Amino acid sequence: MSLRCEPWARTDKREDKENLFSPEIRAEIDQWVAKYPDEWKQSAVMAALRIVQDDNGGYLTEELMDRVADYLDMPRIAVYEVATFYSMYELSEVGQHKICVCTNVSCMICGSENIVEHLEKRLGIKLGETTEDGKFTLKEVECLGACGGAPMFQIGKQYYENLTPELVDSILDSLEQDNGE
Amino acid sequence: MSDQQTITIEVDGKKLEATPGQMLIEVTDAAGITVPRFCYHKKLSVAANCRMCLVEVENAPKPLPACATPVADGMKAWTCSPLARQAQKGTMEFLLINHPLDCPICDQGGECELQDVAMGFGGGLSRFVEGKRAVKSEDIGPLIATDMTRCIHCTRCVRFGDEIAGVREMGATGRGEHMKIGVYVEHAVASELSGNIIDLCPVGALTSKPFRYQARAWELTTHDSIAAHDGVGSNIHVHVRNHQVMRVVPKDNEAVNETWLSDRDRFSYQALYSEDRLEKPLMRKNGGLAPVEWQEALLEAATVLKGADADRLGALASPSATLEELHLLRRLLAGLGSNNMDTRLGQGDFRSADPAVPWLGQKFAEVENNQAVLLIGSWLRKDQPLLNHRVRKAALAGGKVMAINPLDYDFNFTLDSKVVCAPSAMAQALAGVAAALGADTCGLPAEAVSQQKAMAANLKNAEQGLVLLGSVAQSHPDFCLLRRLAANIAEAAGVSLGFVGDGANSTGAAMLAARAETGLSVEGMLEQGLDACLLLNVEPEYDSAHPQAMNALLGKAKVVALVTHLSPWLEAQADIVLPIAAFLETAGSLVNIQGDIQSFNGTARPVGEARPAWKVLRVLGNLADIEGFDYESVTDVLDEVMKVLTDVHPDNQMPQADAPEARLADSDLQRIGGTPLYHTDMLVRRAQALQHTPDAWKACLLVNPELAQALGLEDGDSVVLRQDSGELTLPLGVDERVPGNCVWMPTGVPGSELLGKGFGAVSLEKA
């Protein structure tokens, strides 16, 4: 058996899937499941993790990962593998706004260090940390494919390009004003 | 690849034959050409991730991994050309930069693939001057010690879980240099085959926990033997130091255990040195058992046996006892005028005659090709892990595996269909399948429902199939009926019928019995009673299908026990206890359930004054003045056995007698018995590490959630179980696998000796 391309086997499939997630979340995950061949439900694992992460305030817990595994009939370890491999999944609590600053070559050439420095000063935290009020997390990320607008960062689903310290301030100001919901 | 054409390739100047589709490394391995490797393993899928096997191939611009390079006609490769060597050395250096240099304290030291290869391919001094990576190790249970800083990420252990064990518990989390092999959320791995990752791990990342720091590889001597805990008869290497067994590992035998070993066979050696191991003969004096010299004990034993009324003299032997032991025991008894001997302690029903020599009905390798398998009363996965592995292969190849079981046992493959019903309904379920095939339903009113029809159709449509009766079926009070129905089904569907039996030599015991005069069976002895009974490696309270009756029988008899361990029961009931060598300490032969007679020598010195059972039996024969009892060696005994067994072959043909009626009635609450995998024999019950695995019995009474609710009971409540005249208080466990109106209380486990048969009416109430 040198070549294998089969879904991860799980023999103890969980039957009652209704209690794992809210109907809305199930519907959202199911939309993704529908994109793939029937026996390849696990193809939806990345989407499912993203959906439950968003719903959980931006990070995953063991319990949520286990539920995703049960929902998609995957071995749990296979879900942990996915969640720990991709950098967009967070495995510990993050702030309300995750600021993902690119520091890769193009952004570096265009001054991302100044942006990071400015952010660290203004928020009083270092890269990889969360502000005490839980509002902001600062994360260094790799090239986000927007080098034409370097330096840049991403907050939530939004890209912010051609950053200057002034622009950063106004972005953070407006986020600070918006009190969540 | 189906076309069996051969092609020719050239490796290191040698012409080699190959089949298209083979990987280069398979061809070089077969030709005895060494290519270093870490991730490749012949029984696992190719990962090609270690990059150790890089070789030079003609016209390839870069070195190619031999494990992932398919051969092509006329291909030329060099395994130790300068390019190949340079590539291999490069990989070695990378592997070593983050590998700790703790060989002196590593259990793998001396038998480490990394160490071996590094000798040949490593550089001298490390050019890597930064700190090495340190990885936190997880506790993955009592069997396997982890030292993940040593891991070289070959992923063999991960692939094993997915591809062989069928439960993916180990994984590689994180990425890049941070990738970590482990279970991520710490827990004990729960596979009956988990120990194999110790062998697979090329370095000291996964080692045997019980063996930890016990010995260094080069102090060990290796002996071959046969594992004695199930009907597979796995071939093993026993590692011994100072005449003590330090470790057991598998020995390759494609026809039997392939390269694998079950955890039970690997770790039960621990019991050899457990606290209640019997080191001196004991005799009852002033009410208690007192140590005595062999001479005294043997004389007394002979006196007891000779003095008993031959009709009321009997012997009960373990179904794992060797051919030689069983033969001598039978001869001893016959010399004393009795034919009352049996090994079928776990069998629940003797109302009709057994098949001549029950066996699997197929060779292990054939099992893989079954297109349909019906398991009846069998948790094959736990009972016979490596036979189950063959069935699993059949299932993965598209075979339909079905089960009719009194409990929703979990398997490491997906069952095509299953009936999970109360023990009393099993016969009915089988009758339905029989009816769907137009076979005799043994008088049971049988209308097949769609599921039974589907099972029947699967069997009928299979070119090759198997109906297999498991150990749970065997201990069932209606075993004879279930067996008849199963035979009718197998015959009507044109598939094989098989039995797995108990112990490591049930087929051998039956072969010997087939050539002997018949006396009383276990059941006969229970009914008639005995004045004197000789036990060979038996713990009656746990090995018997009916502990209460067995207690009553032996309570009244004089008991001479040849055993390895002292139990409270023996302390209370036995009159003479003779310490015998345990299975790795003695020589003998076992017949596995595919009919192979496998002989082995003793590998370690018996503990204390224990002596091999065959010698003890020989002396008893001499003391009882029985003719022809002067065997010089165990081979003499085997020679005689082989003469007796000329023309005896495994044979599942049953005498065409009427099937008995069902006697297990439906009741308000039924007990489900069966013996859990780590309680099957005297040794296993005392293997410490195994007793701490998730597969060990949890000491609770399991019922399903609805029943718990109906009885107003909750998980963890203390409850009293009553059966016949016995009762037992244990916590309640709630488990969906148990069918309604049933309670799962196994046999063979502590507490079970207080109860009756594994199956029958019971009552349950809050304590």
Added chain:
Amino acid sequence: MANEVCLRTLHLDRPWLLSSYESEGGYEALRKILTEKISQETIIETVKTSGLRGRGGAGFPTGLKWSFINRSAPGEKYIVCNSDEGEPGTFKDRDILRYNPHALIEGMIIAGYAIGGTAGYNYIRGEFWEPYERFEAALQEARDAGLLGENILGSGFSFDIHAHLGGGAYVCGEETALLESIEGKKGQPRFKPPFPAMFGLYGRPTIINNTESLASIPDIIRQGGEWFRDLGVENSGGSKLFSISGNINNPGVFEIPMGTPFSELLEMAGGMKDGYKLKAVIPGGSSAPVIPGEQMMELTMDYDSIAKAGSMLGSGAVIIIDDRQCMVKLLDRISYFYYEESCGQCTPCREGTGWMHRVIHRIENGQGRPEDMDLLDDVTQRIMGRTICALGDAAAMPVAAFIKHYREEFQYHIDHKKCMVGGR
């Protein structure tokens, strides 16, 4: 002579809409194929003629790749589009998704038709949320218009496309890692052979192409292979998107004919910002070997010209390095990237990227040792060509090139424990 293929609709108001695309000849190629029942061979031949080479980085001829698939084999066959756009410096596929998603969709359908495919997946990097939504909206438009899904335009040909979102892993741009990722696993590349054309997504025959490659297909079919080929130069057919970034006045994506002089591209991009001088150029994404500025000014933007200079056109990501940049520091950052993004499965890459990065990092931090440069050279040799996928090469190549061209800067760091540039 710009914006003739992938960015053809860019000048329109809301160019991403179906109506905009159709107003410029969109879906004409597909209609023509389906109504005239143009054969699969003809389509593949046309793509071969066009000289289109894969725009994802490796530059493999697209038509040739398509011809590897056994079109008549029964069962599923897939078209997979690679919109992972992870190579640092690259940001062109994002613009295709945002501004011209229908060209990609039409290209994928045509590719599907040409190989007897049954479905398509577009793997979009997870951070590209806005482009993803654009793409999904465009898929819906196409489905509603009968251009996608069951029985396309009544022709009897059915083909649907789904978007799959990544999760943040550069290696998933590698085609087989991408397949694994769609299969719900970690993105770890598979060893080859077998190639995806034989054993791809879900074990089925699969063609994987870059977004730009596929988005170029409709115009190749509509206007002919020769037309496309003649836009470019020998061995480099067509026009191509270049993502150009750095301290220049007008960074961005430019679609220009292959063979355009680099100097012209730099000019289009507004030239160097005030006070900055051109020092070096990374011509094809951060894994492409760096080329000194003067040499680059002599080159044209096509596969052969850049290859002759010892580098590669790659994904067409042109990173402009100005004279204020310290090459050691840049390489430190680049090597960190590959170290961080190595998937971890194969030894030379898992261990080697970390080793290289640590050595470069210590040089950058004034702790370099005299033997470090030789060590680096040697380690790159031990990674290159030894790994399962090309990420190992991608990590090693820049190291080798930076040292080759800027050895004195590294030496200076080692000797003086500080930077040659700007006196840091």
